[in-house]
Amino acid sequence: MKPEIILKTVKCPQCNNIIEIKGSPGKKSILTCSKCGVKGSFTFPKSDDKQSKKTHMSDYNVIEVKNLTKKYKDVVAVNNISFNVKKGEIFGFLGxxxxxKTTTIRTLLGFLKPNNGEAYIFGKNIKENIVEIRKNVGYIPGELALYEHLTGRQxxxxxxxxxxxxxxxxxxxxxxxxxxxxxxxKGYSKGMKQKIGIVQAFMDDPEMVIMDEPTSGLDPLLQQKFYEFLKKEKQKGRTMFFSSHILSExxxxxxxxxxxxxGKIVALENIExxxxxxxxKIRLRIKEDTTDIISLPQASLIDGWIExxxxxxxxxxxxxxxxxxxLDLEIQEFNLEDYFMRYYASEGGA
Amino acid sequence: MNLNFKQILRFQIAIQTMKDYWKSTIILTLLFCGMAVMYAGMFPSFKDMMVEMGQSSAFDSFAFIPGYEDMATYVGFLNIEMYQIFWTLILGIVIGFIAASIIAKEIESKTIDVLMSNPVSRTQIIIEKFIGLIPMLLIINFTTMFVIMGVTIGIGEELNFFNLFLTHLISVPYFLSIISIGILISTLIYEKMRASIVTMAIVVSMFIFDSIAELSSDFEFLGNLSLKHYFKPYKALKFGEIDGFGTSVLILVCCIMLFVSIWYFNHKDITV
Incomplete structure (x- = not known):
C-alpha cells in the first residue's frame, strides 16, 4: 500500500505567513518560515482524523482522474479522460x-477495473484504498436498486x-x-425510492457525494427542493459530483x-x-417565404419550422x-443536443 | 485483497443475511423436522417388512448406498431413509440453491451498487455472506437432531444419541463445502436462477458419482470427485466413527472454494 500524502497549509504564528507542506499521516515535520525564519514543528493528522478533512485547502483536488480508460471487450466506454474535482464545488458531469458517465462513476467507486490510467479520491489511489475512500463518499446510483423486502427504516x-x-x-x-x-x-413510488436513495447517500454527512442522474424520478417540486438542498450543502463545504444529461440542470x-x-471529455468549463x-431556441412558423431568414447563420429550417x-x-x-x-411560436431552453450541434457539430452526430 | 478485519468482525452483512433468511430458515427447519418425524416414526410399522426384505436380499437394489445391508435395524433404516438420501441429497440441494443466489441476486437486482458504495470490500462481502448462511444450516441441522431424539424415545427404539450428534456434527463441514461451491458459482454466474440451477446440478451429479462408485469398484475414482464420498453418516451413526480424512477434505474444499470465490470476485467487473 502506498503511503498517503496529505497537503496542508499552515500559518506561521509569528508573521501569519501561509506555508504549504506535504507529508504522510502521523509524520512530524520541522518547518522554517520562509518569511520571518521562525522555526516550528507540525505533526500531520492521522488519516482517520475527521478534522483533517475539513481543514484541507480549498483548491485541494478531491477527485483526480488521470488518463482513465475503460473498455468492455472491444467497446471503449471511457477513453483516456482526465479531470479534477476541487474541494467544495459542485462538479457537473454532463453528457x-x-x-x-455511469462507467466513469462506477470505475471511480471501484465497481469496474480501469484498463488504463489512474484516479485518486482524497489523494488516495482508488486501486488500493477504495474501502477507505468509500467511508467518506456517499453515492446515489443511476439505476437505483434497493432492498425491496426491507422497510425504509430497516x-x-x-x-x-x-x-x-x-x-x-x-x-x-x-x-x-x-x-x-x-x-x-417494495411499496414505494419511484419518487419515494429516489428520496430514500438521496437520504442514504447524505445521512452520515460524507465529505463528498457522487450522484448519477439523481433527479430522474423526482417530480418538479421535489427537484426544486433537491437543488436547494444541494446549494445549502455546498455552502457547508461539501464536494458534490453531479452527473446529468440535462443541460439546464x-x-x-x-x-x-x-x-x-x-467516452471522451469534449469540454471542461466554468459554469459562467x-x-x-x-x-x-426560438422556433416559429411564418406565412411568408422563409428564404431570407434561413440564410442567416443562426437559423435553420427543420420540418417547416424555422429554428x-x-x-x-x-x-x-x-x-x-x-x-x-x-403562425406559431415556441421558445425553448437549449438542450444538450443543441449545445453539441452548435459547438461540436464537427465531431460527429449528437 | 482489501481485508479489513475490524469491518468484518462487526458482521453487519452477515447479520442482514441471517435476517433476510430467517423465514426460509423456519420453513426449512419445519420441513426437515416433519420429514424426520415421518421417517423415524414409520420405522415400527416397516420393521417386520424390512426383516423379511433383508432375508430375501431385496436390499441389494439399495447397494449404491453405504450401509444398505443394515436396513432392517433402526439405525440402518434411519441411515438409508433419512441421512443418505433425504439429508445428504435434498438438504444439499436446498442449501446449494440458496447459497448460489447469494451474490448473484445482489448483482442481478442491482442492489450491489448501493451495498458496495459503502466501506465494504468484496472479500468482506463473500466472507460475511458465507457466515450469514451458517446459522440457517446449524438451526436446521440440530433442530432435526433433537426431533429425531424425541421420536426415538417416543417409539422406544434404541439409538446412541452421541453417535447421532456426531452424524449431525460431521454433516456441518459437508454442507459448508456445498455452500462454498454455491458461493463460487454465484460469483461466476450473475443470474440468480441460473447460478442456483447449476449448483443444484453439481450437487445431484456428485450424488450420482458417489452412487456409481459404490456400485462398481471400476468407477471408484468418480467417488473421489464427490463431496458425498467424504461425508459418511452411516459410520458415525452406527459405530460413532468420524472419518478424519474425509472431514478434512470437506473443510479444505470449503476453504479453497471460498478463496477462489474471493479471488475471482475481487478481479471481476461488477457490471449491472
Missing part, C-alpha cells in the same frame, strides 16, 4: 445517455450499521424528503462542468463560460420577426 439502519458513523444529517434530510419509513420499499447548480461524449454558450439559436439578444430577434405573419 448524453451512453456517453460514459434499509437505512442496515447502511448506518455498515458505515458505523453518526447520522448527523438524518433529521434534516427527513424534513426535506419525507418518507414512509415503516412501509416496505447542470447550468443551474454546478460550479464547473465536464462534458463527456462518446457554459452559460455564455447556452441560450434559447433560431439566440443568446442574449432575444429582444432583437423577436422585433425582427415582427414584420412576418407568425
Amino acid at each position: 448524453p445517455n451512453g456517453a460514459g 434499509f437505512l439502519q442496515f447502511f448506518s450499521n455498515i458505515r458505523n458513523t453518526d447520522l448527523s444529517l438524518l433529521n434534516d434530510l427527513f424534513e426535506i424528503f419525507e418518507l414512509p419509513l415503516d412501509r416496505k420499499i 447542470v447550468d443551474r447548480i454546478c460550479d464547473r462542468v465536464a462534458i463527456i461524449r462518446n 463560460t457554459l452559460k455564455k454558450k447556452t441560450g434559447k 433560431i439559436s439566440v443568446q442574449n439578444n432575444i429582444d432583437e430577434w423577436i422585433k425582427r420577426m415582427g414584420k412576418y405573419t407568425i
Whole structure:
C-alpha cells in the first residue's frame, strides 16, 4: 500500500505567513518560515482524523482522474479522460445517455477495473484504498436498486450499521424528503425510492457525494427542493459530483462542468463560460417565404419550422420577426443536443 | 485483497443475511423436522417388512448406498431413509440453491451498487455472506437432531444419541463445502436462477458419482470427485466413527472454494 500524502497549509504564528507542506499521516515535520525564519514543528493528522478533512485547502483536488480508460471487450466506454474535482464545488458531469458517465462513476467507486490510467479520491489511489475512500463518499446510483423486502427504516439502519458513523444529517434530510419509513420499499413510488436513495447517500454527512442522474424520478417540486438542498450543502463545504444529461440542470447548480461524449471529455468549463454558450431556441412558423431568414447563420429550417439559436439578444430577434405573419411560436431552453450541434457539430452526430 | 478485519468482525452483512433468511430458515427447519418425524416414526410399522426384505436380499437394489445391508435395524433404516438420501441429497440441494443466489441476486437486482458504495470490500462481502448462511444450516441441522431424539424415545427404539450428534456434527463441514461451491458459482454466474440451477446440478451429479462408485469398484475414482464420498453418516451413526480424512477434505474444499470465490470476485467487473 502506498503511503498517503496529505497537503496542508499552515500559518506561521509569528508573521501569519501561509506555508504549504506535504507529508504522510502521523509524520512530524520541522518547518522554517520562509518569511520571518521562525522555526516550528507540525505533526500531520492521522488519516482517520475527521478534522483533517475539513481543514484541507480549498483548491485541494478531491477527485483526480488521470488518463482513465475503460473498455468492455472491444467497446471503449471511457477513453483516456482526465479531470479534477476541487474541494467544495459542485462538479457537473454532463453528457448524453451512453456517453460514459455511469462507467466513469462506477470505475471511480471501484465497481469496474480501469484498463488504463489512474484516479485518486482524497489523494488516495482508488486501486488500493477504495474501502477507505468509500467511508467518506456517499453515492446515489443511476439505476437505483434497493432492498425491496426491507422497510425504509430497516434499509437505512442496515447502511448506518455498515458505515458505523453518526447520522448527523438524518433529521434534516427527513424534513426535506419525507418518507414512509415503516412501509416496505417494495411499496414505494419511484419518487419515494429516489428520496430514500438521496437520504442514504447524505445521512452520515460524507465529505463528498457522487450522484448519477439523481433527479430522474423526482417530480418538479421535489427537484426544486433537491437543488436547494444541494446549494445549502455546498455552502457547508461539501464536494458534490453531479452527473446529468440535462443541460439546464447542470447550468443551474454546478460550479464547473465536464462534458463527456462518446467516452471522451469534449469540454471542461466554468459554469459562467457554459452559460455564455447556452441560450434559447426560438422556433416559429411564418406565412411568408422563409428564404431570407434561413440564410442567416443562426437559423435553420427543420420540418417547416424555422429554428433560431439566440443568446442574449432575444429582444432583437423577436422585433425582427415582427414584420412576418407568425403562425406559431415556441421558445425553448437549449438542450444538450443543441449545445453539441452548435459547438461540436464537427465531431460527429449528437 | 482489501481485508479489513475490524469491518468484518462487526458482521453487519452477515447479520442482514441471517435476517433476510430467517423465514426460509423456519420453513426449512419445519420441513426437515416433519420429514424426520415421518421417517423415524414409520420405522415400527416397516420393521417386520424390512426383516423379511433383508432375508430375501431385496436390499441389494439399495447397494449404491453405504450401509444398505443394515436396513432392517433402526439405525440402518434411519441411515438409508433419512441421512443418505433425504439429508445428504435434498438438504444439499436446498442449501446449494440458496447459497448460489447469494451474490448473484445482489448483482442481478442491482442492489450491489448501493451495498458496495459503502466501506465494504468484496472479500468482506463473500466472507460475511458465507457466515450469514451458517446459522440457517446449524438451526436446521440440530433442530432435526433433537426431533429425531424425541421420536426415538417416543417409539422406544434404541439409538446412541452421541453417535447421532456426531452424524449431525460431521454433516456441518459437508454442507459448508456445498455452500462454498454455491458461493463460487454465484460469483461466476450473475443470474440468480441460473447460478442456483447449476449448483443444484453439481450437487445431484456428485450424488450420482458417489452412487456409481459404490456400485462398481471400476468407477471408484468418480467417488473421489464427490463431496458425498467424504461425508459418511452411516459410520458415525452406527459405530460413532468420524472419518478424519474425509472431514478434512470437506473443510479444505470449503476453504479453497471460498478463496477462489474471493479471488475471482475481487478481479471481476461488477457490471449491472
